[in-house]
Amino acid sequence: MKKLIKFLTVISVVFSSAVFAHVHLEKSVPADNAMLMKTPEKLALTFSKEVRVVKVTLQSKKGEKVKFGFKPSKEASSEFTWKLPKLAPANYVVDVTFLGKDGHKMKDSFSFMVH
Numbered sequence: 096m097k098k099l100i101k102f103l104t105v106i107s108v109v110f111s112s113a114v115f116a117h118v119h120l121e122k123s124v125p126a127d128n129a130m131l132m133k134t135p136e137k138l139a140l141t142f143s144k145e146v147r148v149v150k151v152t153l154q155s156k157k158g159e160k161v162k163f164g165f166k167p168s169k170e171a172s173s174e175f176t177w178k179l180p181k182l183a184p185a186n187y188v189v190d191v192t193f194l195g196k197d198g199h200k201m202k203d204s205f206s207f208m209v210h
Contacts, residue, residue: 117199118143118146118193118195120140120203121141123138123140123141123189125207126207127205127206127207128205129208130208131210134180135209138177138179140175140176141174142173143173144173144196145172145196146172146194147170148167148175148192148193149167149200150165150192151165151190151191152165152189155186155188156185156187156206161182161187163180165177171196185208185209186208187209188205189205189206189207190202191203191204
């Protein structure tokens with residue numbers, strides 16, 4: 096029985112450290128599900144740890160892509176900001192692909208509305 100408890104303890108520590116090692120998107124501007132009365136001035140992403148952002152797309156829910164000068168990051172950081180052009184009233188989706196320090200590829204997305 097003692098061996099089983101030790102084994103389960105070791106397994107839980109290994110799995111919990113693997114889960115906490117992954118980075119996540121902590122905050123975005125605009126926030127997820129935000130309803131805005133005017134175009135946001137910027138798109139800002141804050142991560143739980145330093146990452147390299149390799150892809151960010153902004154498009155309306157109708158599939159119309161918005162260019163805003165995104166370029167993949169060469170340096171790792173926990174915060175990224177891009178100036179946005181004037182957006183037409185619509186629902187928008189932001190898709191983000193980023194790499195943790197261990198090279199693990201992760202994705203996240205969020206949406207917002209401009210009235």
